[in-house]
Amino acid sequence: MTVKCNRxxxxxxxxxxxxxxxxxxxxxxxxxxERARLNFVSACNRVVTTCLSPGNxxxxxxxxxxxxxxxxxxxxxSRHEDSRAMNANSFxxxxxxxxxxxxxxxxxxxxxxxxxxxxxLAERARQLNDGDDNLVLDKLVKIPPYVxxxxxxxxxxxxxxxxxxxxxxxxxxxxxxxxxxxxxxVGPLNDEAGKAIAQWVKDSARQHRPEFKPRRILDIxxxxxxxxxxxxxxxxxxxxxxxDVSAPMLRYAHARAKSLGVQNIRFVQMSxxxxxxxxxxxxxxxxxxxxxHELSAKALPRVLSECRRVLKPGGLTLHLxxxxxxxxxxIFEQFMRDWDAYNNSEPFWTALxxxxxxxxxxxxGFDASDVFHxxxxxxxxxxxxxxxxxxxxxxxxxxxxxxxxxWRSDWGANHGQR
Ligand SMILES: C[S@@+](CC[C@H](N)C(=O)[O-])C[C@H]1O[C@@H](n2cnc3c(N)ncnc32)[C@H](O)[C@@H]1O
Numbered sequence: 367m368t369v370k371c372n373r374x375x376x377x378x379x380x381x382x383x384x385x386x387x388x389x390x391x392x393x394x395x396x397x398x399x400e401r402a403r404l405n406f407v408s409a410c411n412r413v414v415t416t417c418l419s420p421g422n423x424x425x426x427x428x429x430x431x432x433x434x435x436x437x438x439x440x441x442x443x444s445r446h447e448d449s450r451a452m453n454a455n456s457f458x459x460x461x462x463x464x465x466x467x468x469x470x471x472x473x474x475x476x477x478x479x480x481x482x483x484x485x486x487l488a489e490r491a492r493q494l495n496d497g498d499d500n501l502v503l504d505k506l507v508k509i510p511p512y513v514x515x516x517x518x519x520x521x522x523x524x525x526x527x528x529x530x531x532x533x534x535x536x537x538x539x540x541x542x543x544x545x546x547x548x549x550x551x552v553g554p555l556n557d558e559a560g561k562a563i564a565q566w567v568k569d570s571a572r573q574h575r576p577e578f579k580p581r582r583i584l585d586i587x588x589x590x591x592x593x594x595x596x597x598x599x600x601x602x603x604x605x606x607x608x609x610d611v612s613a614p615m616l617r618y619a620h621a622r623a624k625s626l627g628v629q630n631i632r633f634v635q636m637s638x639x640x641x642x643x644x645x646x647x648x649x650x651x652x653x654x655x656x657x658x659h660e661l662s663a664k665a666l667p668r669v670l671s672e673c674r675r676v677l678k679p680g681g682l683t684l685h686l687x688x689x690x691x692x693x694x695x696x697i698f699e700q701f702m703r704d705w706d707a708y709n710n711s712e713p714f715w716t717a718l719x720x721x722x723x724x725x726x727x728x729x730x731g732f733d734a735s736d737v738f739h740x741x742x743x744x745x746x747x748x749x750x751x752x753x754x755x756x757x758x759x760x761x762x763x764x765x766x767x768x769x770x771x772x773w774r775s776d777w778g779a780n781h782g783q784r
Pocket of ligand 1: 510513525526586587588589590591592593594609610611612615636637638639654655656657660665
């Protein structure tokens with residue numbers, strides 16, 4: 367089979383170099399060779415997403431679908447049947463192996479950058495963090511097995527490994543690596559999703575809930591803080607609490623936010639599975655971004671129901687993820703989106719994306735009529751889009767996030783009494 371690239375590789379397809387990422391107080395120093403290595407990975411990713419990715423559809427339509435139909439007398443009716451057909455396809459294997467290798471190279475290149483400046487990074491974070499009440503670490507918090515036993519997206523040591531006292535290296539690697547994997551499409555601060563959430567909530571509240579003025583916001587699984595910072599900036603009168611189980615991520619996130627001039631976020635080491643430190647109905651807005659897909663099947667309902675418990679009447683819960691696999695999504699697209707589950711150390715990805723989030727949210731106590739699902743794109747941010755550029759953070763399109771959430775409907779009487 368011949369697969370033709372559907373667009374020329376021209377100058378405009380080159381993603382922004384790593385030097386276009388915005389610096390902040392704990393951003394790692396990059397020398398010439400390190401920048402060149404990361405730029406190479408970024409450019410290769412762009413070729414994979416723009417030129418190679420469409421070949422999967424061609425391979426599916428021209429080879430695997432007819433072969434499947436011939437063998438079974440029917441079309442595949444699930445992403446699992448698609449995967450049985452496509453996993454043996456030589457083009458798909460080439461594409462998948464290239465993506466996997468690029469991810470491993472990205473992780474190794476990023477690790478080399480942060481490991482050579484391990485102590486300096488820890489020291490820079492310490493200078494911003496020491497004595498600041500907005501960083502609360504707790505040695506007793508255990509790393510749950512679904513984090514401890516997975517090197518997420520091929521990241522050695524995942525989010526939590528600590529090699530020196532005060533280590534921030536997993537977060538520093540995550541920060542530079544995220545820009546490379548997404549080819550800069552989520553902005554110089556990797557924060558386009560957070561900007562989209564903040565803008566969407568502001569617009570949506572203005573239109574439908576003018577009384578909604580969040581004073582206390584809770585974010586779970588904050589990681590390096592990419593997406594909570596724009597939310598905290600959009601709602602400067604709110605006090606934000608941002609949780610994570612990983613001390614290195616929190617040290618980095620706090621130092622990064624502080625150096626960016628954002629002071630209304632308190633970073634706390636705590637698991638989203640147990641929010642007993644917080645009273646019932648104590649937050650106006652409880653949310654996660656690109657977090658749920660890393661939870662085990664047992665942890666997910668616990669986190670969702672804790673989110674419901676601590677939410678005030680009239681409040682908003684919102685979970686940002688890539689789109690769920692619903693009946694409207696072609697099974698070939700589901701198969702393509704599922705690649706990360708089997709090839710990129712995201713073992714909970716496939717199960718999370720297959721559940722019905724409306725039902726999962728209603729099961730925690732929300733009225734089914736209060737549950738919503740919204741598509742957020744960069745249209746919800748001020749960032750300029752780059753026209754028909756098809757490179758993105760999934761398998762080759764513009765970043766698209768779906769918000770699954772609910773408003774607690776019992777605002778009225780309760781609101782005035784709080
Ligand atoms: C994919 S990152 C989240 C990205 C982040 N929300 C953002 O918007 O940039 C997942 C993070 O969740 C954290 N995490 C995993 N399980 C957790 C739990 N039970 N409670 C709190 N944080 C958790 C990990 O340590 C990691 O930092």
